Structure formats: structure tokens, C-alpha cells
Amino acid sequence: MEKVSIGIDIGGTNTIFGIVNSKGDVLANGHIPSPKENDAKKYVTDLANAIKALIKKSEQYEYLGIGIGAPNANFYKGTIEHATNLPFKGIVPFVEMMKEQFPDMGKIAMTNDANAAALGEMIYGGAKGMKNFVMVTLGTGLGSGIVVNGDLLYGHDGFAGELGHIVVSPEGRECGCGHFGHLETYCSATGIVRTANELIAHHNATECLMANKSYNELTSKDVYNAARKGDIIAKNVFEITGDILGQALADTVHILSPEAIFLFGGPVAAGELLFNPTIESFENSLMPVFKGKIKILPSKLRLGDAAIVGASALAVK
Amino acid sequence: MEKVSIGIDIGGTNTIFGIVNSKGDVLANGHIPSPKENDAKKYVTDLANAIKALIKKSEQYEYLGIGIGAPNANFYKGTIEHATNLPFKGIVPFVEMMKEQFPDMGKIAMTNDANAAALGEMIYGGAKGMKNFVMVTLGTGLGSGIVVNGDLLYGHDGFAGELGHIVVSPEGRECGCGHFGHLETYCSATGIVRTANELIAHHNATECLMANKSYNELTSKDVYNAARKGDIIAKNVFEITGDILGQALADTVHILSPEAIFLFGGPVAAGELLFNPTIESFENSLMPVFKGKIKILPSKLRLGDAAIVGASALAVK
Numbered sequence: 001m002e003k004v005s006i007g008i009d010i011g012g013t014n015t016i017f018g019i020v021n022s023k024g025d026v027l028a029n030g031h032i033p034s035p036k037e038n039d040a041k042k043y044v045t046d047l048a049n050a051i052k053a054l055i056k057k058s059e060q061y062e063y064l065g066i067g068i069g070a071p072n073a074n075f076y077k078g079t080i081e082h083a084t085n086l087p088f089k090g091i092v093p094f095v096e097m098m099k100e101q102f103p104d105m106g107k108i109a110m111t112n113d114a115n116a117a118a119l120g121e122m123i124y125g126g127a128k129g130m131k132n133f134v135m136v137t138l139g140t141g142l143g144s145g146i147v148v149n150g151d152l153l154y155g156h157d158g159f160a161g162e163l164g165h166i167v168v169s170p171e172g173r174e175c176g177c178g179h180f181g182h183l184e185t186y187c188s189a190t191g192i193v194r195t196a197n198e199l200i201a202h203h204n205a206t207e208c209l210m211a212n213k214s215y216n217e218l219t220s221k222d223v224y225n226a227a228r229k230g231d232i233i234a235k236n237v238f239e240i241t242g243d244i245l246g247q248a249l250a251d252t253v254h255i256l257s258p259e260a261i262f263l264f265g266g267p268v269a270a271g272e273l274l275f276n277p278t279i280e281s282f283e284n285s286l287m288p289v290f291k292g293k294i295k296i297l298p299s300k301l302r303l304g305d306a307a308i309v310g311a312s313a314l315a316v317k
Numbered sequence: 318m319e320k321v322s323i324g325i326d327i328g329g330t331n332t333i334f335g336i337v338n339s340k341g342d343v344l345a346n347g348h349i350p351s352p353k354e355n356d357a358k359k360y361v362t363d364l365a366n367a368i369k370a371l372i373k374k375s376e377q378y379e380y381l382g383i384g385i386g387a388p389n390a391n392f393y394k395g396t397i398e399h400a401t402n403l404p405f406k407g408i409v410p411f412v413e414m415m416k417e418q419f420p421d422m423g424k425i426a427m428t429n430d431a432n433a434a435a436l437g438e439m440i441y442g443g444a445k446g447m448k449n450f451v452m453v454t455l456g457t458g459l460g461s462g463i464v465v466n467g468d469l470l471y472g473h474d475g476f477a478g479e480l481g482h483i484v485v486s487p488e489g490r491e492c493g494c495g496h497f498g499h500l501e502t503y504c505s506a507t508g509i510v511r512t513a514n515e516l517i518a519h520h521n522a523t524e525c526l527m528a529n530k531s532y533n534e535l536t537s538k539d540v541y542n543a544a545r546k547g548d549i550i551a552k553n554v555f556e557i558t559g560d561i562l563g564q565a566l567a568d569t570v571h572i573l574s575p576e577a578i579f580l581f582g583g584p585v586a587a588g589e590l591l592f593n594p595t596i597e598s599f600e601n602s603l604m605p606v607f608k609g610k611i612k613i614l615p616s617k618l619r620l621g622d623a624a625i626v627g628a629s630a631l632a633v634k
Binding site for chain 1: 389398399448449450461463465466468470471472473474475476477478479480482483484485486487494495496564567568569571572573574575576602604605606607610611
């Protein structure tokens with residue numbers, strides 16, 4: 001019997017799950033809507049039923065466990081705590097509730113989505129064999145999973161790795177967390193759109209390819225497409241994004257001394273447009289002892305199923 | 318026979334060493350000048366002879382090993398690499414050279430001074446029993462030793478913990494490392510003097526108690542003494558220092574999620590003058606999930622022998 005585990009990714013809109021084998025292949029998958037109201041019991045029941053149905057159709061496997069990636073997940077306690085983009089209030093004992101649904105499943109564990117992605121990179125991706133690296137996920141926000149001596153860094157209470165919330169510009173942009181100048185307000189899919197809009201306004205760039213879309217319509221992919229068509233503003237957006245990201249990653253290296261940093265998420269598709277200015281700023285910002293030593297690499301996980309694959313790794317690690 | 322180890326601290330001017338017991342008491346000590354020229358062999362011979370003389374006078378102990386704290390020390394390789402405030406050029410295989418001098422000594426290891434201090438705090442000081450904490454040393458610069466899961470964080474190549482060189486003010490003050498706006502240019506004994514001089518100039522504060530000393534004469538202790546006498550500029554210096562330090566420590570928490578942060582070094586003697594604004598800024602800068610949870614504490618190591626005690630801990634850890 002092939003050994004597999006189940007990975008679950010609880011996103012703001014959808015919850016996706018899949019059966020993952022030891023190579024990191026998703027053998028079967030499914031999805032349900034993420035919770036719309038503060039009723040964790042109903043949501044867990046719906047999720048468990050959907051997974052049980054999937055398992056029933058896939059009885060040829062031996063199930064090792066379930067790994068869950070969720071916002072504000074506490075690895076130590078198995079709880080979701082004060083998640084800002086889920087409707088749950090307070091602290092939800094999610095792993096305990098899942099264990100009631102799956103009493104025979106070996107291991108059930110949860111962590112946040114960026115930590116899950118880091119685990120996926122380490123077990124199935126480009127960080128195989130690495131003991132010290134950082135995974136940076138660029139999406140609506142900026143998340144990070146930090147691996148130290150081969151283990152995820154959780155810190156004292158399980159919430160380490162909030163790299164998106166270090167200050168890069170005191171009194172800078174307002175962050176979703178209520179503070180100002182945090183890294184993710186500049187370096188994320190959202191940050192890219194914010195920079196584009198600021199630049200268009202600053203230059204009154206009416207001819208810019210992006211000036212015909214509303215703030216809410218514009219996406220980081222639009223900025224990428226405009227840059228590829230030669231739009232100067234869009235190119236400048238990636239320069240600025242890379243400039244800030246590179247410096248913040250240098251700060252991270254000064255603290256953690258990793259072997260490599262992996263970038264993951266939609267904006268990574270911009271390739272050299274993002275990586276070139278990031279690496280340039282990174283190298284310029286590093287102390288001599290680190291210069292030329294640390295690789296900044298695109299994640300080798302597939303964007304579509306990385307969240308499931310990463311979460312599933314939690315059950316086998 | 319009482320079990321002891323030898324701690325060595327190689328500073329920019331003096332090298333101090335001592336025999337330390339399992340309680341962290343320094344039973345005997347000595348010192349030689351730190352190297353003035355690029356002759357590591359001569360320096361190691363001088364140092365070894367001085368230590369051998371001390372051991373000869375203290376034959377009643379069982380010696381477990383030697384721990385060395387030095388700038389730019391690489392724990393993994395036992396080397397001093399490109400140290401900016403020592404005259405050694407390139408890479409010095411320091412531990413190897415010491416092993417030739419002390420072939421019968423059990424364990425000889427080295428790390429940088431801030432890591433040694435963190436180890437001392439963990440084994441003999443206020444961090445006893447803590448598994449995740451950060452030690453911040455405020456001196457000429459700002460160093461840090463980071464403990465994760467009960468072990469010092471060295472990272473991939475042994476140079477983790479350079480917290481003094483994270484950017485807190487892009488395009489800010491020039492740092493000794495050649496970059497700009499690094500934390501230690503604001504939050505260190507030197508940073509305090511720089512802030513004092515800037516404020517005096519900014520306000521043309523001719524009446525200020527510190528305005529009669531040259532830049533090179535003024536020390537952070539003078540600023541402390543002036544603040545205690547009610548000098549408004551000096552008080553403001555500590556407000557600004559604490560404000561910047563608190564924010565940087567919050568960034569550190571967002572990455573590492575420690576249980577506590579210890580402050581060590583001369584400026585810590587300022588007590589509430591430094592701690593109050595630091596803690597206020599720290600709490601204001603923390604994400605909700607961390608607020609009110611992480612202690613900022615003064616080190617419990619004695620300033621005079623902390624470097625020796627910390628280094629000695631390396632031989633028994």
C-alpha cells in the first residue's frame with residue numbers, strides 16, 4: 001500500500017485539500033468554501049465529510065496523517081488564534097476538533113501557510129538537503145517560513161516568521177495589522193499594486209498601460225504584463241519592489257545567516273524583472289562576511305498545489 | 318576536584334581570561350594586551366603562556382575546556398575571519414592554534430562575544446530554563462546572541478545574530494561596516510553619543526551639560542549622568558534611543574518569537590531612562606499576537622566578568 005498523507009490549506013475564500021504521496025505528488029484533491037461565519041464546528045464537520053468522501057474513493061492508500069495550513073495557526077497548540085481573514089472569533093482548537101473526526105489518523109498537525117510552504121520546499125522542493133533557509137511567500141501579504149538546523153522556527157509561542165511585519169520605512173504605508181511601514185505593504189502582490197498606483201499618480205502617467213484600471217481591478221499580474229510590454233512605470237515598480245525586498249532580505253540574513261532564500265507566489269512569475277533588482281539590492285546591503293554567499297531562488301513548488309503539498313509534509317515530518 | 322573551565326574574551330584593546338566554576342564564579346583571572354599587529358602565532362603563544370601560568374597556580378581544579386569569545390569568530394570552523402577591530406588579516410585558525418598549545422584540554426571552542434554573553438545568560442544568568450530568547454549587547458556596537466530551542470543560532474555559516482546591522486533608517490547614519498542606517502549607529506554606547514551631539518547641534522543647546530565636551534570625549538555615561546541631573550537633551554537622547562531600539566526589537570520578535578530579550582552592556586545602567594521608552598516603543602510596535610507577552614529585561618550577568626563567564630560556558634555547553 002502506498003503511504004500518503006492529507007494536506008489541507010484553509011484560505012480566505014476556499015479550503016483545498018489533497019492526498020499527497022512521498023514524492024509530493026497530489027493524487028486526488030477536493031475543495032469546500034472557507035467558513036463565512038463564526039461556526040467552527042459546522043465548518044470542521046463539512047470539511048471532515050468532504051475529506052472522508054475523498055478517502056472512501058481512495059482506499060488503496062495507507063494514510064499517515066493530516067497536515068493543515070491556516071492563517072494564524074499555532075503549531076504548538078493546534079489552534080487558530082485571532083485570524084484576521086477568517087470569521088472565527090478568539091481561539092479555535094482546530095486540531096482537537098479534527099482528531100474527533102479522524103480518531104484513527106496517525107498524526108494531525110497544523111501550522112501557518114508560509115511554514116507549510118517552507119516544509120514543502122524542504123521535503124519536496126529546492127531546499128532538499130538544506131538545514132538553514134528562509135521561504136518567503138508573496139501573496140496578498142508577505143509570509144515567511146524559517147528553517148533553522150533542519151527544523152521550522154516556531155519560537156516561544158509558535159508565531160515566529162512574521163517577516164512581512166518588520167518595518168522597512170518608518171512612518172511608511174499603512175499595514176493591514178494597523179502599523180505603518182511594514183515590509184508586506186511594499187513587497188507582496190498588493191504592495192506591487194500600491195506602488196504602481198503611487199507611481200502613476202506621482203508622474204501623472206496618463207499614458208501608462210495601467211492607468212485605465214481602477215485600484216481594485218489592478219493586479220500584480222497586470223503590472224507584470226505592462227512591464228513586459230515595456231511600460232516604464234511598471235518596470236519601475238519592480239525595481240522599487242526589488243530594492244526594498246533585497247534590503248529586507250539582507251536584514252534577515254544578518255539575523256539568521258541562512259544558506260538560501262526562496263521566493264514563492266504569484267509575483268515570482270515576473271522572473272528577472274523581480275529577481276534582478278532584488279539580488280542587486282540584497283548584495284549591496286549585505287555585510288562583507290555574507291556577500292556572494294547566499295542564494296535567492298524561485299521556489300520549486302508548483303503554485304497551484306504547493307499549499308496542499310506543504311501542509312501534507314507536516315504529517316510526515 | 319572542582320570542575321572548571323577557562324573563558325577568554327578577546328577585546329579590541331585587552332584580552333581577559335579567567336577560571337570559571339559551574340556556578341559562573343570567576344575563581345582566578347588574568348589579562349594580556351590584545352594583538353597590535355598581524356602576528357596571530359605570537360599572540361596565541363603569549364596568550365597560552367599567560368593561561369598556563371594561571372593554571373599552574375591553580376592546580377586544584379579539573380579543567381574541562383576553554384571557551385573563547387572574539388569578534389568575527391566562526392563557531393563552526395573555530396576561526397577569526399576578517400575581524401575589523403583586530404589586526405589579523407584574512408582567516409585565522411584560532412581554535413586549531415590553541416589546541417596545539419593545549420593538547421590535553423577536553424574541549425576548545427570559540428564564538429563571538431555576543432553569542433558568548435547569550436550562553437552565559439542561559440547557563441548562569443536570567444535566561445536559565447529559557448529555550449528561546451535574544452541577548453542584545455550594547456557597547457561600541459550592538460551585538461546579539463540568539464537562542465532557539467535551547468541552542469545558539471549560528472545559521473548556515475556561523476555568522477547569525479548580526480542584529481546591529483539591520484536597517485532602521487534607510488539612508489540614515491553611516492555604520493562602521495560601510496552601510497547606512499544600521500541599528501547600532503543609533504542604539505549602542507556610540508549611538509547614544511552620536512544622538513547627543515546631533516541634538517545639541519540641532520537645538521544649538523549651548524547650556525546643555527554635555528556641550529562642553531568634545532565628540533571624542535563624550536561617553537554614554539556622561540549622557541546618563543546629564544539625564545540624571547535633569548538635562549533635557551540627555552533625557553531626549555534616551556527617549557530617541559529607546560524609541561528606535563523598541564521598534565527594532567519588535568521586528569526581531571516578529572521574526573523569532575522569543576520568550577524574552579535581555580539587554581546587556583554599559584548603557585543598561587541607565588535603567589528606566591532606557592528601559593521605559595524602549596518597552597513603550599516595543600509594545601506599540603508589536604503585532605497583536607505578541608503584545609504583552611515578551612519581557613525586555615536587564616542581563617543578570619555582571620558587566621565586569623560576563624565576557625569571561627559567557628565564553629567559559631562554551632566549553633561546558
